[in-house]
Amino acid sequence: MPSGSRVALAVPVAAAIALAACVPAPPTGGTGDAPRRSASVAPVEGEVAVVAAASLARAFDELALAFEARHPGVDVRPVYDGSSTIVAQLVEGAGADVVALADEASLAPVLDLLAGAPVVFATNTLVIATSPDAAPIGRLEDLADPGLDVVLCAPEVPCGRAAHALLALAGVEVPVASEEQSVASVLTKVEAGEADAGLVYATDVVGRDVGVVVPPRADEVVNRYPIARLEHAANATAADAFVAFVTGPDGRAVLERLGFGSP
Numbered sequence: 001m002p003s004g005s006r007v008a009l010a011v012p013v014a015a016a017i018a019l020a021a022c023v024p025a026p027p028t029g030g031t032g033d034a035p036r037r038s039a040s041v042a043p044v045e046g047e048v049a050v051v052a053a054a055s056l057a058r059a060f061d062e063l064a065l066a067f068e069a070r071h072p073g074v075d076v077r078p079v080y081d082g083s084s085t086i087v088a089q090l091v092e093g094a095g096a097d098v099v100a101l102a103d104e105a106s107l108a109p110v111l112d113l114l115a116g117a118p119v120v121f122a123t124n125t126l127v128i129a130t131s132p133d134a135a136p137i138g139r140l141e142d143l144a145d146p147g148l149d150v151v152l153c154a155p156e157v158p159c160g161r162a163a164h165a166l167l168a169l170a171g172v173e174v175p176v177a178s179e180e181q182s183v184a185s186v187l188t189k190v191e192a193g194e195a196d197a198g199l200v201y202a203t204d205v206v207g208r209d210v211g212v213v214v215p216p217r218a219d220e221v222v223n224r225y226p227i228a229r230l231e232h233a234a235n236a237t238a239a240d241a242f243v244a245f246v247t248g249p250d251g252r253a254v255l256e257r258l259g260f261g262s263p
Helices: 054-070 083-091 104-113 140-144 158-170 183-191 236-247 249-257
Strands: 046-053 074-081 098-100 119-124 126-130 150-153 176-180 197-201 211-213 223-229
Touching: 046 054, 046 083, 046 236, 054 074, 054 183, 054 236, 054 249, 074 083, 074 236, 083 104, 098 236, 104 158, 104 223, 119 236, 119 249, 126 158, 126 183, 140 158, 150 158, 150 183, 158 197, 158 223, 176 183, 183 197, 223 236, 236 249
Parallel strands: 046 074, 046 098, 150 176, 150 197
Antiparallel strands: 098 223, 119 223, 126 197, 126 211
8 A cells, every 4th residue: 555645634622712911900899890701612522433444443442541531521432344344334424423544545535524634643564464373484475375375455455455565566476365354354364273374464463363474675565544533523522632632642652552653
């Protein structure tokens, strides 16, 4: 998957407006006019429906809990799936407040459904995940062995676009046993021994019972993850606050600890 250009998100923030210093202070006597009140900040509360790429599940589960701890009146409801599946559901009218996908190309069909320009908040690269029972695999070229069962994401899925781009860079053609709609499905098959190997994101193999091989030139194929509020979000205030949290320093710290790169 080729990397896209950096984009910026303007997140609206409710802020109190201070009175100008030149405005006369109210009389201090008991019959004077009451002091003016500054504009109140809209409370962050209610549910936030988030649809996110499967590779974000671990990170967004943690981010949701951290955001709820900061805003006790909020309930973040994340749902995970392949990016192409999420986009298809949004096009068909599925409701959500926030969308976060595994590459910028996937977001293109729903740009007109967004409240503003999306922002890239994380990056990821591919590794080879191998089954504990598989023959030794040490490089991309080994995946071309016809005796291996190799699973990849489907070409229309971000991890599939990235996998085919990486294989093309290496000049390797792989006989694929199956093509999956999410990176989670690829990893599950490899870990369960239903496949010998697959290309998955580096963040997905942490703590999983699979072998890991970092292929040469993996850093040349980088997935860039965009996030945005949807225009017809039922809870725009909380959705904007969640996007700001994910893209801010607290969100960045969580993402980096879990292996995601900076945009």
